[in-house]
Amino acid sequence: MLIVPEREIADLMTRDAAFDAVEKVFAAMASGDAYNFPVVREAIGHEDALCGFMGGFDRAGLTLGLKAGGYWPHNLEKRQIINHQSTVFLFDPDTGKAKAMVGGNLLTALRTAAASSVSIRHLARADAKVIGMVGAGHQATFQLRAALEQRDFEKVIGWNYHPEMLPNIEKVATEAGLPFEAVGLDGMAEADVIVSITSAFAPSLMAAHVAPGTHLACMGTDTKGKQEIEAALLVKATVFTDEVAQSISIGEAQHAIAQGLIAEADITQIGAVINGTHPGRSSDDEITIFDGTGVGLQDLAVAAAVVDLAVEKGIAIDVDF
């Protein structure tokens, strides 16, 4: 039984390794080799916590397990620890025995960033120059850092409901040697790629704010009721997602689906593009949307990758369980 504590993840896991793991498992999902189990999500009535389990099995990578944890909103104020707490558990699919336990906090941030990054690699125009960020919280910095590796971006523009948070992403742009510009939402029309990462329950980005040819990765909507972009925008776009069942129920597409603007059949798994069974972007003026809802298999994939890295470097704690 191998254990990789949270404190080791930052030194072990690279954005490249997270990208590869997430791209591979998205591909496996689309080819039917990997699937997510039903998600358990419970408001436990204690500390206002929202707690759950996201499990899955990847037959191609032989990865079986779950991420357990959730959101404890008073952690930071009461105990100076982060509010999102999660742990990934892996099992040997041949025997059912527990195989590894891995801190899941940083991994969750990395796998979410890797997902939009995978969508940019496969769906954004090759000549994309301007990246726009809608949202500037802690997770936005992960999304931006990963996104910048996918194209030769020349400029970062950003909007946030609380503008005082924009320096978070400006810092990432500066580190990458790129100019940063705070814009209004209509300024997003300049972007070739937009990543939205907010926790809003009403749309901020409207169809009029998005230029033809843009690739848009919507990463914030993972719950019934949340919404980042106008539903009409999905009608104008070709829509991709990690998992269609989540996209239409808890993802960004839930609203366009509920309003009858698009149908489930209009949404394509990103893995189909990775596998080459869907052509992806078909023209330079097509708007593409990736509805990133977040699936357990992403967590298992990055956790399995980090266990391998920890074993290689002799850092994994081996407990005779």
Next chain:
Amino acid sequence: MLIVPEREIADLMTRDAAFDAVEKVFAAMASGDAYNFPVVREAIGHEDALCGFMGGFDRAGLTLGLKAGGYWPHNLEKRQIINHQSTVFLFDPDTGKAKAMVGGNLLTALRTAAASSVSIRHLARADAKVIGMVGAGHQATFQLRAALEQRDFEKVIGWNYHPEMLPNIEKVATEAGLPFEAVGLDGMAEADVIVSITSAFAPSLMAAHVAPGTHLACMGTDTKGKQEIEAALLVKATVFTDEVAQSISIGEAQHAIAQGLIAEADITQIGAVINGTHPGRSSDDEITIFDGTGVGLQDLAVAAAVVDLAVEKGIAIDVDF
């Protein structure tokens, strides 16, 4: 983060501790202090394994977690390890941080035995003398050992579809200094308490086989389609269970419910009897049935108990996670 490996459980956990833990959590379920999360159960299409997660939260005992694992039917023949493999994970309900990992194989056997034992303590006649076992597999030995502690039994009778397995339970009877007798199913009419623990998909024990005043603990049915006793028997009896939602859907009561013979409202949580909000047995000729379906909270309760014992004895492995 505390770890209690499977190999330590046998020396740490007592039947008494398992009984107390299960009785307490059944009580907490009935008083609304504890609840089980939706069960995830998946045929993963690999090694014919059935894999899943059973989680829950006990606000009274502050126990939060899940049991993960399942049934790998080829483990024994291929690898000489047992087919049922499970691990219990506990989390700090105040923060969401992983708190303990405990081998769940023996604990599952003990908590299942404790459940029928709790039902016998609270529902069997005080003067019960003969205990009947329907089923004589490995788990039957756990059920019988625990049951024998609840009344001054003078004799064990047993039936099994494969009679050559009866020595399993005869051995337990002999160790307890009690005579054992193999009987036909109609011989079960002699029993004051009957524990059924088979994995049958058709009823073996019929209404005619059960005498007035008997307490019957049906412990084998935990899946749609399984059945140990004739549905008509539930009509003649007062029916108790661990969790009503499971009893009517995957428990022994599923068939009587589906046939319209009894209603959901006819089934009482055993915790109500423990708490004194239901009187339990009302006469010496009443037939009582406990439909033991098995819930995640039982696993969490015994795991939390074993962690406490392991800490007391200095056996828990403490990993800086």
